[in-house]
Amino acid sequence: MAKEIRKRAPGKTGGFAFSYWDVFTERRFTGNPLAVFSNAEGLTAEQMMEIARETNLSETTFVFRRPAAVERERGVRTRIFTPAAEYDFAGHPALGTAMSLWRPGMKRVVLEMNVGPVPVEFQAGGGRLYGEMVQPEPVFGEVHEPAVIAKLTGLRVNDIDTRYPIQNVSTGRPNLIVLVKTREALAGVRVDWPAVERYFAGGDRQRSFYFLTADGAGFEARKLTPRVEDPVTGSAAGAAIAWLVGQGIVGGGERVEIAQGAFVERPGKLYVSAARAGDKVTNIKVGGYGVKVWTGELPRFR
Numbered sequence: 001m002a003k004e005i006r007k008r009a010p011g012k013t014g015g016f017a018f019s020y021w022d023v024f025t026e027r028r029f030t031g032n033p034l035a036v037f038s039n040a041e042g043l044t045a046e047q048m049m050e051i052a053r054e055t056n057l058s059e060t061t062f063v064f065r066r067p068a069a070v071e072r073e074r075g076v077r078t079r080i081f082t083p084a085a086e087y088d089f090a091g092h093p094a095l096g097t098a099m100s101l102w103r104p105g106m107k108r109v110v111l112e113m114n115v116g117p118v119p120v121e122f123q124a125g126g127g128r129l130y131g132e133m134v135q136p137e138p139v140f141g142e143v144h145e146p147a148v149i150a151k152l153t154g155l156r157v158n159d160i161d162t163r164y165p166i167q168n169v170s171t172g173r174p175n176l177i178v179l180v181k182t183r184e185a186l187a188g189v190r191v192d193w194p195a196v197e198r199y200f201a202g203g204d205r206q207r208s209f210y211f212l213t214a215d216g217a218g219f220e221a222r223k224l225t226p227r228v229e230d231p232v233t234g235s236a237a238g239a240a241i242a243w244l245v246g247q248g249i250v251g252g253g254e255r256v257e258i259a260q261g262a263f264v265e266r267p268g269k270l271y272v273s274a275a276r277a278g279d280k281v282t283n284i285k286v287g288g289y290g291v292k293v294w295t296g297e298l299p300r301f302r
Contacts, residue, residue, distance in 0.1 A: 017297050035055045086114070
């Protein structure tokens with residue numbers, strides 16, 4: 001890291017300080033919200049899960065500070081919890097946590113997540129903060145038949161661009177990428193989750209979908225899961241750009257914009273690119289802006 005991250009002192013009452021961020025947006029109350037607990041030393045996994053349930057956000061992150069030499073070598077230890085489980089990686093928590101650690105003059109923050117190191121590069125100016133993460137190398141998984149996926153998601157087969165495979169792709173978290181032809185099709189998705197559970201029970205364990213449609217020079221997307229529709233999804237966007245470059249829809253090194261969140265009134269934007277070396281897709285980059293909304297402190301557990 002170009003500039004050492006100063007360790008934040010605990011709150012005045014000895015509690016756990018946190019900040020609340022809106023990620024992949026330049027405007028408060030849009031994008032994807034995130035709570036970051038900046039000094040989580042002393043919290044158990046069970047307590048972090050309790051806090052995540054209380055925030056009731058898609059993800060809450062917990063930062064464990066270590067000596068500067070360790071952080072320079074390995075990164076800033078960060079864990080991610082949903083209200084139901086711990087995640088090894090997720091996109092907007094990575095970017096938002098790195099932004100919470102950023103200080104003027106810093107160019108780079110590396111997080112050590114369960115999935116490994118996640119570097120985030122920064123550009124700041126004009127009162128705006130932009131970060132871009134490098135995600136893990138893509139893993140391309142199972143392919144699914146359009147007729148099956150259409151039936152599961154309330155689409156017609158003609159709504160799906162069948163020139164390209166419906167495929168499970170992961171750059172840290174798996175996402176089933178479905179390219180649809182129009183925004184009307186994107187708006188009309190209605191997932192039959194019990195049927196999805198039955199279908200995936202015998203093989204591919206991915207049960208969330210990332211739907212894309214071309215939108216001018218970029219794309220618009222929706223991320224649907226059994227629990228919520230996610231506003232703006234960094235891990236899914238990484239999987240999507242890996243898939244788009246792999247299919248030749250987007251050129252290697254070309255940076256494109258993905259808009260997401262309009263259907264849940266939390267609009268945001270992601271800026272993504274990936275390189276191509278022969279048949280290999282690599283160097284997955286996902287970037288966006290972020291805004292701090294407020295700060296607070298959680299009293300220590302008794």
